[in-house]
Amino acid sequence: MAATVTQDDSLVEYGFRRVIITITAVLCALLEIVDTTIVNVALNEMRGSLGATLTDIAWVITAYAIANVIIIPMTSWLSQQFGRRNYFAVSIVVFTVASFLCGNATNIWELVLFRFIQGMGGGALLVTAQTIITESYPAEKRGMAQAIYGMGVIVGPTLGPPLGGYIVDNYSWPYIFYINVPLGIIATLLTLIYVKSPKYGEKMKANQVDWWGIIFLASFIGSLQYVLEHGQQDDWFANGTIVTLSVVTVFGLLAFIWREMTYKFPIVNLSVLKDSNLRIGTIMCFILGFGLYGSTFIVPIYTQSVLGWTALETGLLLIPSSLTTAFMMPIIGKLIQRGIPQTYMVALGFLIFFFFTFWMHNIITNDTGAEHMFWPLILRGMGLGLLFVPITTLSLSTLQGKSIGEGAAFTGMMRQLGGSFGIAIITTFISRFGQQHRVDLISHLNGASFEVQQRVHQYQLKFMGNGFSASEALAKAHQLLDLNVTRQATILSYMDVFMYLGILFLLCIPFILLVRRGKGKVDMSEAMH
Structure with a gap:
């Protein structure tokens, strides 16, 4: 901050x-x-x-x-x-x-x-x-x-x-x-x-800077990120590097917490987390970042790698959702000022985001068009609008004085961390689920099946019509069938990721009931951090 x-x-x-x-x-x-x-x-x-x-x-x-x-x-x-x-x-x-x-x-x-x-x-x-x-x-x-x-x-x-x-x-x-x-x-x-x-007051001396806190923070975040990114392709804990960095992650986190709780000039003031609303709010911000950045990551990858869209077409697809969120912002601000409990808005936002992911789970195919995704993405924009400001202000609602600024920095940091982890985990799950679905689909492909033989024959005739010999056309027909299996497995993996993302948001709703309302109003300029 x-x-x-x-x-x-x-x-x-x-x-x-x-x-x-x-x-x-x-x-x-x-x-x-x-x-x-x-x-x-x-x-x-x-x-x-x-x-x-x-x-x-x-x-x-x-x-x-x-x-x-x-x-x-x-x-x-x-x-x-x-x-x-x-x-x-x-x-x-x-x-x-x-x-x-x-x-x-x-x-x-x-x-x-x-x-x-x-x-x-x-x-x-x-x-x-x-x-x-x-x-x-x-x-x-x-x-x-x-x-x-x-x-x-x-x-x-x-x-x-x-x-x-x-x-x-x-x-x-x-x-x-x-x-x-x-x-x-x-x-x-x-x-x-x-x-x-x-004009600042007395400057902090160089020997007062929490260098160890910075080192511990960077070590555990960086190590955890590497483990999340490369664990799947490196066979997780069968790989020495993954094991080593997992240990660094755990001990780096513990050392960071110990340092910040005991050092006189901590780089991150963890004592502010004694406030129960802020503790719950930071978890919600983490999950908000997970869903916000995760869904922003997965939709372009799906439209370009599966549907073959151009980058511009993908970018234009996301505009209505962003504009909906922008439109919701002043409305949410007025509702908060009128005393509507943030807990209701956050719970509704989580529920709407679940409906968005469930809707996307049901519509994604080989040939899904922009018209199919328009309204689900509008729903996503509404959900994010109901989550962003209410979660932040709710997190800070029982803090006072400088603790508001410290809490605001914490919520912003956790939202960003949630996005980092969300992208890493979603990438890993797409790879893992895709491999599993491919194995399942291949196990159900019976070479003696009439439907399979007919599909291969149709592909062969198509390639022969393009000038390939019968043997070359048959080989390409099998390659095309294999490609279609991989494509379908990828689509199924995207469906799984959308569903699990939605379930994550749905499970957050009960936690909102644990939040107590603050007696005072929060400075919206602080909440924007």
Whole structure:
């Protein structure tokens, strides 16, 4: 979260300067958010260009997300040490340079490394941009500032997929990173010229920094992510590397918890989790991230790898869902202000998301069209709209003072972690379920069956009609039959993933009953973190 400072009226801007600062802050927030989703529709092209597997290519998304999670808790200290303006400008430069390097990557692991660096730069942009834009407005206009910032945050995920699809279809995937370069240069110059830094109190000394906490956090998150990504293809615990990193994950997590609970200046204040609403809320945020980023990942992969859609077609498919979520946001805000319990909205959101996954489970086939997925995706947008703000505000509803900011950082971090883990687990399950369904389908294929023989004969005649000899046509007929079996097994695996994702959300509803309502109102600007 952004550094906590005493309000400094000298930071309030008026007229042209405030307009420029607002544009700069929203631009930087958009750059960070768009780059979270813009790569989704380009994954297939990256796979082909870099010779990567589906499991490997998922790291392009997860490396960025993990870097975000690691850097966000450090933002407060870094801002105080270097000044907010300087830190913000350096973050933009790191993000911009890493974007250029991503476009020039020659193999998948170069791209993953540069995406991680890009995430380290981008992690500070979102929360710092919000603080800058808020403090540039006088107190009576803070609501307007949050509305402007909020709309930028909502538009970002909507722009990502179609923009990425257009670039991939008309140019090539590196340009989804190159477009950040001129925008980053402009944002850096505007930041250095117009943005001011608040006057902080006493700076934290270098020997007070929770370096061990940072190391333990990075070690257990990174190790767990590797285990989730590569466990399936490396035969899980039969592989020495998987076993070693699993041990690192467990001990890294335990060491991180011990360090944060005992160190005087923890990088993450775990004591705030004594609040029961926040404990439940962080779990809900984790699952929200799992469903939000997981469904955003699985739909483009399905439409492009199974249905053969272009990246642009896939991006356009996701726009109505994102716009529905954006439309729901102000409505949900008004309902919360009128006293409608967040627990009801969250429970309804989980239920709607279950219906979305159940609907998708029933409609996906070899030839599902956009018209079949339109309304399920609209339902998804409604569900996410009912979940995003209510879960965050509900999590913070019983906190007070600086604990609100600490809790907000926790919910944001857990939402991002949920997305990282969701993508990794979904990728693993698609592979595992696909293999199992393929074995099951092949076991039911009887070569002596009249239906099977007739299908092979039809394929053979088709290939013979294209000029192949009888023996060549028969071999190709068997290959085509095998391909169709694999395709059907893949579709069945997607159906399973949608169903299990929905069940996960359905099981969350009883936990909502454990949440007690806060006596006071939550500052919506804090909740937006």
